[in-house]
Amino acid sequence: MVTAALALATVSAPAPVMAHTKVVASTPAQGAKVASVRKVTITFSEALLVPTVGVSIVMTAMPGMPNHGEMQIRNFTQSWSDSNRKLTLNLKKPLVAGTYEVRWQAAGADGHRMKGKVNFIVK
Known part of the structure; x- marks a missing residue:
């Protein structure tokens, strides 16, 4: 009887909420069409463990080039602010x-570990 009561208590006890990292804001914003970009910022829902972070900027299409393959953009440096919640490229x-x-x-x-992406267009 005690074992059954303990099992029932364990099953019905509220589980801790597991929050996972997600993007809450970015500049340029998700889906934005902008004239010029010299800096990209991403604000996350929680502080990140910086050694676990991987980030890349990828050009996925170029006007006038229908078969343009993906191209890695490497000319950026990264910095952190807001207690490791905001990444600036x-x-x-x-x-x-x-x-x-x-x-x-x-x-x-x-x-x-979570992953995601932010898309935008430079006109």
Whole structure:
């Protein structure tokens, strides 16, 4: 009887809520069409474990080039602010016209690795 009561109590006890890292804001914003980009910022829902963060900027399309393959953009440095919630990518040169994805992966305090992307267009 005691074992059954303990099992029932364990099953019915509220489980802790597991929050996972997600993007809450970005500049340029998700889906935005902008004239020029020299800096990209991504604000996350929680502080990230910086050693677990991977980020890339990828040009996925270029106007007038229908078969343009993906091209990694490497001319940026990264910095952190807001207690490791805000990542800033400072580009050495502005991005040329095209469609871009900022791809990220990281772990928050709960240790779970998450990934995502932010898309935008430079006109």
